[in-house]
């Protein structure tokens with residue numbers, strides 16, 4: 001067990017400095033294009049909502065962003081486990097929390113760093129901000145001030161105030177503990193817990209687990225001075241509430257025979273010999289950030305039977321408040337809760353624990369490619385990318401708010417609420433995130449055919465450093481020099497295959513000649529191709545099992561790369577390969593096909609593309625709805641080249657398929673369900689299409705490239721479907737991060753496309 005994500009300090013700085021500095025920006029939700037827009041958005045139109053809110057303050061939720069806006073507020077006195085580094089230095093963490101709110105629960109959030117260590121000044125500053133926000137997330141404020149600050153703000157403010165390090169952490173810890181006890185047949189009331197740390201997170205975790213059944217006398221808390229026992233006279237009211245009668249004075253003494261270690265203190269505080277002295281199957285939550293109290297590999301070496309969790313995303317079992325705060329606020333905001341109370345916290349913890357015990361959904365399991373992601377010692381808590389969290393946790397929180405009378409706007413139709421929650425996030429974003437996780441858990445060897453190109457080398461470095469697999473670089477003698485120029489300290493760690501002198505060349509030639517000798521190729525021609533053409537050599541290496549997947553494309557046109565690869569790698573049985581471009585919007589994904597291969601498909605080819613694109617959509621977390629797209633919608637205006645599309649629809653009618661399809665129609669109708677029902681009530685689509693099968697390569701390719709040129713970061717691919725081995729051909733304009741994504745998808749491609757079952761007509 002070892003962390004599989006590696007990065008240098010320079011990379012972390014570059015990440016934050018590149019492009020627009022920092023991690024957030026503000027985007028307008030209304031057009032600001034015309035004078036009329038300005039008149040409505042600002043003076044004079046804005047006076048109308050001003051007066052409406054003055055007359056009825058509740059209208060602020062309907063007329064401004066308040067209801068979906070949370071402030072992440074800190075004074076920087078306890079930044080992660082790094083200590084008091086001041087308000088300004090806390091800004092990267094607070095921006096980080098703000099983007100996590102958005103990414104995981106579509107909550108808009110802004111960071112506010114308040115430069116004071118005076119609790120009263122801080123309380124005043126925050127309390128006065130009530131009109132601006134729907135909720136306040138306090139972050140990284142040290143104990144004991146954090147307790148007084150939170151209590152005072154809850155008293156003064158009529159919106160939810162939540163100190164994340166206390167309650168967010170406590171909720172996730174409680175969920176993890178419920179499941180770790182379940183796995184080791186322990187009862188909450190019997191477990192002996194030692195909590196190292198007596199600050200914000202530690203006190204709140206201890207209080208919550210006690211409220212959930214852990215006995216008072218079974219918890220020993222330690223601070224920097226050792227065990228918090230009844231004989232100490234240096235304790236404040238928060239620590240003394242947890243003081244116990246015990247002879248133990250040090251963490252090591254307290255841990256003898258203990259069932260559970262909760263670490264909310266500092267890096268390295270837990271030593272292997274202390275772990276050895278714990279009870280059988282010890283539960284170790286080393287949650288200090290960024291470095292835990294003990295590294296999982298060290299804890300595991302000391303006690304192979306331990307269940308281990310950390311606060312980090314690069315080890316199994318991430319017990320981190322990121323699993324809580326986005327979803328908890330989502331539920332609280334949606335019922336316009338006046339507070340986040342104990343019942344809402346317990347509901348969130350119980351929902352999280354129950355979710356981890358459920359079967360992992362297909363797209364999550366597929367993304368984890370073969371590695372077991374079912375409930376067990378290495379999976380006691382869901383991963384933050386789990387697409388079910390956005391439905392399950394907010395509903396649990398909203399229901400608890402309604403039960404306990406703090407919901408000002410109770411939800412009337414829970415089913416509709418569930419659907420609305422699901423629609424807040426684009427499931428493809430989760431699938432792509434999970435594909436990266438899967439690559440880390442199941443790293444593959446990916447052949448980078450253009451290993452001489454700086455852009456490709458940058459991608460290979462990121463692929464390797466990200467822990468996604470082993471890049472195998474096809475290139476000449478100077479590849480390692482080029483790696484060194486790009487800052488790689490040990491270029492010798494990279495595998496390089498040179499088609500001029502690799503010992504594998506002979507096998508490659510035999511293999512390709514064996515395939516092509518009856519297709520008019522002479523052996524010397526094959527030798528020349530293998531030696532000189534990187535795609536032929538790389539594809540032969542793939543076919544011979546020297547790599548699990550291959551990526552190429554940046555040095556020549558797509559069709560040329562594809563032709564070279566196809567001299568070595570077969571098409572998948574029974575089909576022609578095709579390209580899918582993936583347009584990832586905030587809330588939905590649209591797939592466009594065939595953007596890469598066949599200029600004018602036949603009706604049979606269109607139908608086959610639709611069937612396989614539908615299977616691909618499912619893999620991307622989308623329920624497929626195919627539209628055969630044209631400039632004509634159901635015959636109007638009449639024109640040429642629509643017969644094949646119509647025949648494809650008829651052909652699909654004769655095959656039993658498990659997805660919706662319709663056509664021909666214009667993209668304006670295909671993507672707009674209202675237009676479909678209003679003007680074409682006979683259309684069989686039950687929602688906007690998410691797969692557009694274009695009438696030929698020209699329109700497909702032009703559409704995808706046009707969108708890519710306008711908004712590069714939202715268009716992926718083309719992803720090549722239908723080769724017998726996982727090969728991906730990037731567009732020549734691909735950035736190194738596009739290449740990493742395609743390499744990750746290629747690596748996961750072996751088990752990618754599942755054909756839907758065809759049934760008899």
Ligand SMILES: NC(=O)C1=CN([C@@H]2O[C@H](COP(=O)(O)OP(=O)(O)OC[C@H]3O[C@@H](n4cnc5c(N)ncnc54)[C@H](OP(=O)(O)O)[C@@H]3O)[C@@H](O)[C@H]2O)C=CC1
Pocket residue numbers: 077078079080081082140141142143164165166169196197198199200201202222223224225263264265266267269287288289290310311319320321322
């Ligand atoms: N995984 C997660 O989701 C979260 C993890 N954390 C982590 O928990 C830690 C504490 O954060 P927070 O509660 O906000 O900070 P606080 O400043 O409020 O509390 C820190 C506490 O840790 C104690 N402590 C520090 N070093 C040691 C040590 N070597 N041995 C024993 N106790 C020690 C301090 O003791 P004393 O009272 O004597 O000063 C204090 O009680 C941080 O590492 C943070 O990253 C926090 C929130 C969420």
Ligand SMILES: CC(=O)C(=O)O
Pocket residue numbers: 079080081140164165288289311320321322
């Ligand atoms: C995760 C977090 O909030 C912390 O470590 O402070």
Ligand SMILES: [Mg+2]
Pocket residue numbers: 080139140164165
């Ligand atoms: Mg924190």
